[in-house]
Amino acid sequence: MSVPAHDLDAELDRIASDPGTRALFRAELDRAIAELRADTAESAAFAEATAEALLALPTGERAA
16 A cells, blocks of 8 residues: 655654654554564464474475
8 A cells, every 4th residue: 555655754754743642653663563562472483382393393294
């Protein structure tokens, strides 16, 4: 999805000029970053557990 530059600039100006909106924006941004980090950590843990499980299989049982 692409947003026209002038719309984005207007929205950023609105956020920057209003302390309440800016605080809400920053809180939502922090929440989104924390969620992304949690998802990334969960994916990394899953990949690590999968790799360990595959490496624990006898060689003849690994899929080609």
